[in-house]
Amino acid sequence: MRASALAGLPRGLTILVTAAAVLSPLSLIFYQSFLTAPFFDARKTVGVGAYEFIFADPDFWQASTNSVSIAAAMVVIAVPLGALLAFVMERTDLPGKRWIEPLLLVPSFVSPMVLAFGYVVAAGPVGFYTVWATELFGSAPWGIYSLVAIGAIAGLTHVPNVYVYASAALKSLGSDVEEAARVAGASPFRVALTVSLPLIQPALLFSAVLVFFLGFELFGLPLVLGDPEGHLVLSTYLYKLTNKLGVPSYHLMAAVAICIVAVTFPLVLLQRWLLQNSRKYATIKGKAGRMRELPLGRWKWVAAALIGLWLFVGVVVPLSGIALRAFVSNWGYGANLAEVLTLEHFVSVWDEPMLMRAIRNTILIGTVGGAIAVACYTAIGFATHRRNDGWSRFVDYLVLVPRAVPGLLAGLAFLWVFLFFPPLTPLRTTIFSMWLAYTVVWLAYGMRLISSSLLQVSTELEEAARSVGASRGQVSRQITLPLIRPGLMASWLLVFMIFEREYSTGVYLLAPGTEVIGAQLVSLWQGGAIDVVAALSLINVVLVGAGLAVALRFGVRLRD
């Protein structure tokens, strides 16, 4: 009796800690949204004034409309392109596939803040490419600050999210039906449209919901690109409220956050349901046989050119813009690039202890922090692994909750927790506060990585151990854990990249001691220190790139 009570202790504790870490900040936001002043202010009263205020604010409705239209535009752009891309990559004899494949995923690992900034310096009204185009052709027929442009850029940079799911679905699908169509005389394009893509409909539906959801949460892109023409989306509207009344309007921000969650949480649940449902579809797929590549014929070069164009627009333009901007002292019309080359911006990063701390912290939070986060995710994974009780289902839903909360506000809520929950207060100005927020915000992502590793361990091995008398704990430690070690290493790498890329969660947690590059970029961008932003962005890209290189070297699958 006593022994079994003790045996349940680690599991109970894991679930309790997870629940506290997830639910306390969220309930704080919920509570704050029904107050008239900051919750720590003695003058606060309870009421729905915050909701009345935002519902009466035309900006709120404008921002909501923009959020929905941008998200919809992203679906319209990313889903067809991602699906076609997956078809071309998985099914055809496209030249140079091995080289293209790793590049395709780059946009999803670069911080959106960095990407957006890259577009401004590369293709903005006085961006490098704009200036070159104007010098060559007399004008540059694009703009990047309009709502349409933001939607298009967001759509193009989210193609990889669709590609990942569509190509996974195609992989598990036999190619015999497609060959039949081919034999009957269908063109490759026709095969894609009438055979392959309809067969992977569930995966496409899932990724459409995912992209819409990501669009609804967009922050970095509209923050940077929406600023000049004043286009707001919900997350940037929320950010703007920080100062609208001159004094903090936490109640208004919390109310907006609750409105966002009211949309995103159902979307998260819908994704989960679709994912489970698509597994049921698995029986309808064609017979998995040897894949045969469809010959593209003369379409080969068209496809290659289109993919090249997309990579150019989505990866080369913004990243080359940043790389260039980081090494010049001023830019725009009339600036001769050869004359303004400089290393000054990197020197000023080097000279500024705060920025050096940011770089050190960012590396630390990705490597050490990433490892500890993976350890936590694994502990939670074990707490639910092969148990089909109420607690497991509770944890299942619990880990989805933070996914629905915008990182910006999750960070603010964590700041409150660290300020007002006495045992944590000494840790507030340490990188621990940042790490905890990151770990909770990315809980759902991390759990997906861990559980996919856990699912690959077949039950027999565990049962064999159990039948010779091992306890659950022993099985976990001595059988399952060693078996999933490669999976854990891969998860660590992916979490490293995600943590290097993260920016919105840290915005409000930023303090002397907790600096990280991502949040620092938002703050420096607002302050207009563009030189330093460029240098830091490049450093950030290099860090993510290092992670990516290691991942490719060890053959880690870059998809969750």
Next chain:
Amino acid sequence: MLSRVAAVALALSWSVAVAQPVPAGYPADYAQVIAAANKEGKVVIYSALDTKAAQPLIKDFSALYPGVKVEYADLNSTELYNRFIAEVASGQGSADVMWSSAMDLQVKLVDDGQALAYASPEVPKLPAWAVYKNQAYGTTFEPAVFIYNKRLVAADEVPQDHAAFARLITTRADKFKGKVTTYDIEKSGVGFMFVVQDSKYFPGMKDLEKGFGVASYRVYASTGNMLEKVSSGEHLLGYNVLGSYALVRAKKDPALGVVLPRDYTLVLSRVMFIGKQAKNPNAAKLWVDYILSVRGQKLIGSDVELFSIRNDVDAEYTAATLTKQLGPNIKPIPVSAEIVTYLDQKKRLDFLADWKATLAAGAAGK
């Protein structure tokens, strides 16, 4: 053994205190403040001025008072305020010294009883408008200026006063549409404060607002952004930009031009006060006195590249040099109860709504 260590430490700290004479003109009992500050050993400062820019002051202060370590944190002015009130409410104590360009928020904190009353010995040397209740002090003298892109705006086009600015952007929409920038007054407290003052001094303010509408102006949260955009030529004209930053950049940046408006030039002064619950109140007093002293102000007027508020300081950037250029048309925003008027939610929202309506009218050509 232990007691001997303690004795040595005591002797050391005593010797430090002895080595530091009371600054000239200060009361004799100031020695006690210095001794107590050395015992506190550090001062925590929250400031809206970049650490990098403040570095000369921190270094010089540390040379003057080696026993007091400076812990300096820079945050934007809204964050500064938010963090301060949250930390005070959580009972953990917050900054010893608050130093911010959001003058209104600083005055509000004083009004809310968050500041320590301290009559600095330097008070007689400050202009009267920069002293609030012997609790908060203006420390700098930073003009609000126009900026323009020298490559793309001809010298004779550049507006020299507010009326000319309004006229130019209204009549030359062909050239300036989408190319005029100023603060987003919804995002920036400083920008908001400036336009409130503008409506006090500039009778044609409504025309200017309409002009912003005509020119579909672009707005940003900070001076840094405006400087960057005008320098690169994405925008051509900037309005109400912080002159301290603009002049510094213009020295190195061939594309950036700066105008001190002739009809009147607003002046912002960074406000400093000591927190009521400061853990190191004596060290905080040393810091405040140092910043207001000739020695501190001299640095502010030179290496820090803000403007010294004192008239008796000889440096590159000072109130005196600006006043010589502009005479009575220099209009400092007073550190006073009046500037918190628009922190009242209703008044602020009404002002914003009116601002937007005027813009829209301008854009519609009415």
